[in-house]
Amino acid sequence: MKTLVYVAHDNVHLGDATLATVTAASKLGEVHLLVAGAGCGAVAEAASRIAGIGKVHVADDAACEHQLAENIAPLIAGLMTDHDAVLFPATTTGKNIAPRVAALLDVMQISDILSVEGERTFTRPIYAGNAIATVESSDAKLVITVRGTAFDKAEAEGGAAEIAAVASTDDAGKSSFVSAELAKSERPELTSAKIIVSGGRALKDSATFENIVMPLADKLGAGVGASRAAVDAGYVPNDYQVGQTGKIVAPEVYIAIGISGAIQHLAGMKDSKTIIAINKDEDAPIFQVADIGLVADLYQAVPELTAAL
Amino acid sequence: MKALVPVKRVIDYNVKPRVKADGSGVDLANVKMSMNPFDEIAVEEAVRLKEAGQIDEIVVVSIGPAKAQETLRAALAMGADSALLIETEEAIEPLAVAKMLKAVSGEVEPGLIILGKQAIDDDSNQTGQMLAGLMNLPQGTFASKVELEGDHVRVTREVDGGLETVRLSTPAIITTDLRLNEPRYASLPNIMKAKKKPLEIKTPADYGVDIAPRLKTLNVSEPPVRQAGVKVADVDELIARLKAMGVA
Structure with a gap:
C-alpha cells in the first residue's frame, strides 16, 4: 500500500506529531510525505531526513501558507490518485483538513487511530476513551487521523528522501487567515514534553497557579498543563488544557496538582508512563490511576517539593 | 439570513458508558440520553445571533431514531423556530449524515450552518468538515468566537498553540468548541411553546442518500485499566521516589 503522511509544521519547524504518524503509516506500506506551506523549504529538508520514508512532496505556495482546509483538501485529493491511504496527525490542523479530504474522495474517515491491526483494520477510542472500537474500512482509499501518543516516534534523522515539488491548487477564495494568537513559552510543548506538571481547580486563581505550579515545572524543565475546570475558571489559557476535549498527552511523568480526575481529564493523560497526584481529598478519582499519590494540602506540599528538588 | 443547526441525540455526558459483554457496542438500553453538548452550544450560538438581529430564522435538524424528536423539542425550547427529523433506527x-445535511441545506438555504465539533459518542469530529467539502463551502472549525460582518463571518478557532482567526464568506460552516458560549436552560413557558412549533418527519430515502456503512465495527472493548499505585506519606518520600525514577 502507498501511503501519504501530512506533515505537521509552521513553515519553519517540522512538528513532532509527524513522526508518530510516519510510524503508523509504515505499518501499512510505503510512506510518502506531503509538506504544504509557503516558504517551507526547511521543513521539506527536515522531512526528507526522517528514517524509512520514500518521497517528500512539497507544495510551496502562498495559497498553502496558513494550511486552510479549503485550499489544502483539493491538493491532497488530487495526490490520492497515486496513494492508497492518507494519514494526518490528529492535531487541530489535521482534524480540520482530513474530513474535508474524505468528503472529496467519498470515503469514511477513521479518526484518531490507536493501532493498526491490518491493512484496513484499526482501533480507535469512542465515548471519550471509555471504549475502544476495532473498525474495518471497505473504502477504496483510506483517510486516517493518528493519535500521536499511541505510536512510537519514527527516527527524525537517517533518511535521505527525494524532494519533489507538486503544484498547489489555487486559493479557493472562500476563506482567509486573519491572525493567530499563539502562546509563546520557554517551556516544552505539552504534546512532546517528557514531564508535565498540571494544575486543577484547587489552585483558586491565576496568580496562585503561577506561584505554585510554574516554579515546580521550571525546576523540572516540565511542560505545564491544566484541567478543564482550571481553564474554564480562567487560571490559564485554553491551550493548556489536557483532556478529551483538550490535548492528549503521554509524558514519562505526569504530575497532577489539585486535579480531582474527572473522566474527561483522565482521557487526556491516562497513557502517561508514571502519574503522580497531589490532592488533599483522599477519595479523589485521580488516585485510582496514579502510580504515586500524596494526600496533602498542595499549598504546603508543592512549594516544599519545589524547594527540595 | 437563516441558520441551520444539526443536533444529535447521544448518551448523556454524565453517564459512564458500559461496554456490552459480547463486544458488539455500548449498552444504550435504559440509559439517559441528551442533546450532544457541542450541539447545544451550536443551538445557543444560533439563538444569540438571532437575538442580536443577525439571523432571521433557525432550523434544527436531527438524523436518528423517533426519540430524537425530544432532542429537537429541546432545541426548539432554547429558541429554534422549526425542526426536521430524518428518522432512521440505523447508526x-x-x-x-453530511450528504443528508447537504440535501437539507439545498431546501433551507442557510447562510450559516452551525454544528458541534464532534459527538461525544463516536468522537469522530468529521461531519462539519465533510459537509463543507461536499458543498464546497468555507469552514470555521472549533470556534470560540463567531462574529457576523455583512456577507462574511469572522471565526476565532481554538487551535493547538492557542487561537487562530479566519474570515469566511457566507454561506459558511461553523463547528463549535466548548468555550464559544454557555447554553441556556429552557424556561417552562418556552418548553410549552416549543411543543407547538413545527416538527417535520422524513426518512433518508426521501433524500436518496445511500446510508450503507463504510466502516464495520468488529469489536468494542473496555480500555485497559490502569491500576492504582502507592500512596506516599509525605513530600520526603515523594522526593525519594522521584529520585529513584531519575526525575529529580
Whole structure:
C-alpha cells in the first residue's frame, strides 16, 4: 500500500506529531510525505531526513501558507490518485483538513487511530476513551487521523528522501487567515514534553497557579498543563488544557496538582508512563490511576517539593 | 439570513458508558440520553445571533431514531423556530449524515450552518468538515468566537498553540468548541411553546442518500485499566521516589 503522511509544521519547524504518524503509516506500506506551506523549504529538508520514508512532496505556495482546509483538501485529493491511504496527525490542523479530504474522495474517515491491526483494520477510542472500537474500512482509499501518543516516534534523522515539488491548487477564495494568537513559552510543548506538571481547580486563581505550579515545572524543565475546570475558571489559557476535549498527552511523568480526575481529564493523560497526584481529598478519582499519590494540602506540599528538588 | 443547526441525540455526558459483554457496542438500553453538548452550544450560538438581529430564522435538524424528536423539542425550547427529523433506527456514519445535511441545506438555504465539533459518542469530529467539502463551502472549525460582518463571518478557532482567526464568506460552516458560549436552560413557558412549533418527519430515502456503512465495527472493548499505585506519606518520600525514577 502507498501511503501519504501530512506533515505537521509552521513553515519553519517540522512538528513532532509527524513522526508518530510516519510510524503508523509504515505499518501499512510505503510512506510518502506531503509538506504544504509557503516558504517551507526547511521543513521539506527536515522531512526528507526522517528514517524509512520514500518521497517528500512539497507544495510551496502562498495559497498553502496558513494550511486552510479549503485550499489544502483539493491538493491532497488530487495526490490520492497515486496513494492508497492518507494519514494526518490528529492535531487541530489535521482534524480540520482530513474530513474535508474524505468528503472529496467519498470515503469514511477513521479518526484518531490507536493501532493498526491490518491493512484496513484499526482501533480507535469512542465515548471519550471509555471504549475502544476495532473498525474495518471497505473504502477504496483510506483517510486516517493518528493519535500521536499511541505510536512510537519514527527516527527524525537517517533518511535521505527525494524532494519533489507538486503544484498547489489555487486559493479557493472562500476563506482567509486573519491572525493567530499563539502562546509563546520557554517551556516544552505539552504534546512532546517528557514531564508535565498540571494544575486543577484547587489552585483558586491565576496568580496562585503561577506561584505554585510554574516554579515546580521550571525546576523540572516540565511542560505545564491544566484541567478543564482550571481553564474554564480562567487560571490559564485554553491551550493548556489536557483532556478529551483538550490535548492528549503521554509524558514519562505526569504530575497532577489539585486535579480531582474527572473522566474527561483522565482521557487526556491516562497513557502517561508514571502519574503522580497531589490532592488533599483522599477519595479523589485521580488516585485510582496514579502510580504515586500524596494526600496533602498542595499549598504546603508543592512549594516544599519545589524547594527540595 | 437563516441558520441551520444539526443536533444529535447521544448518551448523556454524565453517564459512564458500559461496554456490552459480547463486544458488539455500548449498552444504550435504559440509559439517559441528551442533546450532544457541542450541539447545544451550536443551538445557543444560533439563538444569540438571532437575538442580536443577525439571523432571521433557525432550523434544527436531527438524523436518528423517533426519540430524537425530544432532542429537537429541546432545541426548539432554547429558541429554534422549526425542526426536521430524518428518522432512521440505523447508526448513520458522518459521511452519510453530511450528504443528508447537504440535501437539507439545498431546501433551507442557510447562510450559516452551525454544528458541534464532534459527538461525544463516536468522537469522530468529521461531519462539519465533510459537509463543507461536499458543498464546497468555507469552514470555521472549533470556534470560540463567531462574529457576523455583512456577507462574511469572522471565526476565532481554538487551535493547538492557542487561537487562530479566519474570515469566511457566507454561506459558511461553523463547528463549535466548548468555550464559544454557555447554553441556556429552557424556561417552562418556552418548553410549552416549543411543543407547538413545527416538527417535520422524513426518512433518508426521501433524500436518496445511500446510508450503507463504510466502516464495520468488529469489536468494542473496555480500555485497559490502569491500576492504582502507592500512596506516599509525605513530600520526603515523594522526593525519594522521584529520585529513584531519575526525575529529580
